Amino acid sequence: MAKYPLIKTTLKERLLGGHYVEGLPLPSEPQLAREFEVSRMTARRAIDELEREGYVYRVQGAGTFPTGKRFRQGMFRVRPFKEWARHPEHRTVVLRAVEVAASPEIAAVLQVQSGDKVAFVHRLRSAGDEPLVIEKRYINAQLAPTLLDHNLAVESVHEVLVGRLGLALTRVEQTLEAVNLRQEEADLLRVPLGTAAFLLRRTTFGGMQRISYVNYWVRGDRYAFQDSFEP
Amino acid sequence: MAKYPLIKTTLKERLLGGHYVEGLPLPSEPQLAREFEVSRMTARRAIDELEREGYVYRVQGAGTFPTGKRFRQGMFRVRPFKEWARHPEHRTVVLRAVEVAASPEIAAVLQVQSGDKVAFVHRLRSAGDEPLVIEKRYINAQLAPTLLDHNLAVESVHEVLVGRLGLALTRVEQTLEAVNLRQEEADLLRVPLGTAAFLLRRTTFGGMQRISYVNYWVRGDRYAFQDSFEP
DNA sequence: GAGTGGTCTAGACCACTCG
DNA sequence: GAGTGGTCTAGACCACTCG
Known part of the structure; x- marks a missing residue:
């Protein structure tokens, strides 16, 4: 079983649960790597997917930030x-x-x-x-x-x-x-x-x-x- | 200047130019890594993006294949x-x-x-x-x-x-x-x-x-x- | 069994941000 | 200058495909 999906799921839960404050960065990649006991590349992989799904965005040198709620999820509901x-x-x-x-x-x-x-x-x-x-x-x-x-x-x-x-x-x-x-x-x-x-x-x-x-x-x-x- | 965008651009040009035949795999990741003189992870990174943009798809154990035209798609996310x-x-x-x-x-x-x-x-x-x-x-x-x-x-x-x-x-x-x-x-x-x-x-x-x-x-x-x- | 993609490591150097 | 994300390396082991 791969490790990065667990990291991704855990971070997603924290983001949706409001554990991270809008405007403030998440723990840094080295910190997350230590917390989940993986290499930095593996932590990055999880964050890569969260970024692609719109949960976070990254600024080089500054950190990884939660994306504002209104843009997080599907903008358009399609009627069944x-x-x-x-x-x-x-x-x-x-x-x-x-x-x-x-x-x-x-x-x-x-x-x-x-x-x-x-x-x-x-x-x-x-x-x-x-x-x-x-x-x-x-x-x-x-x-x-x-x-x-x-x-x-x-x-x-x-x-x-x-x-x-x-x-x-x-x-x-x-x-x-x-x-x-x-x-x-x-x-x-x-x-x-x-x-x-x-x-x-x-x-x-x-x-x-x-x-x-x-x-x-x-x-x-x-x-x-x-x-x-x-x- | 990063290396993977050049690999990506080169592969995209080959794909659009029909250099790779539908149904047949592209060169393997180790082969592409050798051709572009990078590590396999860097070659993968370029292919990752091509896959996400719908140009290729991968089958574990079999290879990386050009996507039929019908399923090609631009996948820019909408961001704030x-x-x-x-x-x-x-x-x-x-x-x-x-x-x-x-x-x-x-x-x-x-x-x-x-x-x-x-x-x-x-x-x-x-x-x-x-x-x-x-x-x-x-x-x-x-x-x-x-x-x-x-x-x-x-x-x-x-x-x-x-x-x-x-x-x-x-x-x-x-x-x-x-x-x-x-x-x-x-x-x-x-x-x-x-x-x-x-x-x-x-x-x-x-x-x-x-x-x-x-x-x-x-x-x-x-x-x-x-x-x-x-x- | 040879080859492929999937995942992961433990480093490294860089450009950039921020106080 | 300390810390951050961006990129890259040279390996490694695995699950899977295919002839």
Whole structure:
């Protein structure tokens, strides 16, 4: 078992618990190395990840500081598509739902062997006559062997995984990008080639296992994410 | 001058130039270390960043592989601009900072009278030589009369409003859109017309008063918003 | 079994911050 | 000048892949 994840978890707990004061530095890297009885490089590795996740920032010569709360966590809550599906005017069309062999990229994301069975679901969501969202999803088939027996035009994948297959989803990681639509996506969404869209990539975890990886292309001209918070 | 950025740049050029074949591994870490005459840890550091930026993925025991184009992504984290400003490679250029009369649209957003004085700040943020973010900000000049006396290439507007002018910021409302850049913005960011970008619109409140309204255009090819949560 | 990436050590020198 | 983070070295052992 590696040492740096424990250091990272411990520091994260302290940061979230307010053990470190905003504006004041954390213990220095040599101090943390001594406390956790590791080399400085190993302590640094843990801090590297905390910095990348936005919990701390570093200033050479000055120290490592807690990041202000308002910026710490996801700025944008994305609404679950479960709500989407309930709206009477919203429709989902399943373009494809098959088992495929994992490409090396998908294997890396889901942490399975290249060539392992993966369930692939390709769907298009519309409001009224207007197509709005393309979904391409890959699910570890070993963890969800009967997923494709369900009617995915009506049921949400999340509902099937949790409600029917009894999987526990423990964590979600996602990134949001702004991209120009390529021909294939533009055609499906019936907009011009190159139209700006959101690309939301989401990985869903069950414990240490990666259950599902999904890409959503969301029309930029029809969708905006809203947020409000107290600083 | 550090060594790993050169290794990273060189490998990135090779990857984008197609020197490495999809499906086949790159040279191993010890090989790359020998080629660049560095230790293995330094070669790893360069590869770490390429992996994080989505150019390669690694499989323990097998090797490091070029990522298929579909999954390549720019992974710049969004940071508070205070931290941004402290980074030695990050620069802010003030393109314009003047008092103007509020247009009807700005007057509506800030809830002042059309024609009232509004401070307008137009800035460009860059990392190294690369322009990344355009900012156009409007501040209620009655609430922040001396804002423009400060050096806004160095100080953050937030710091001036709160730290110098003693304003209390009580709420933030924001929306995030995906847009195609128009000529003016594309020129500033040095990308082609129509490139996809995030448009972040933010209104900052002090009690019932609206203090500041800002639009950020953020290059979609270099930025991603990250989030992780427990469902 | 040879080779690969994953982790870790115990040092070292540097640029930078801060009182 | 003391302390900090940034970078780098030359090793080491491990788990894993693959022919």
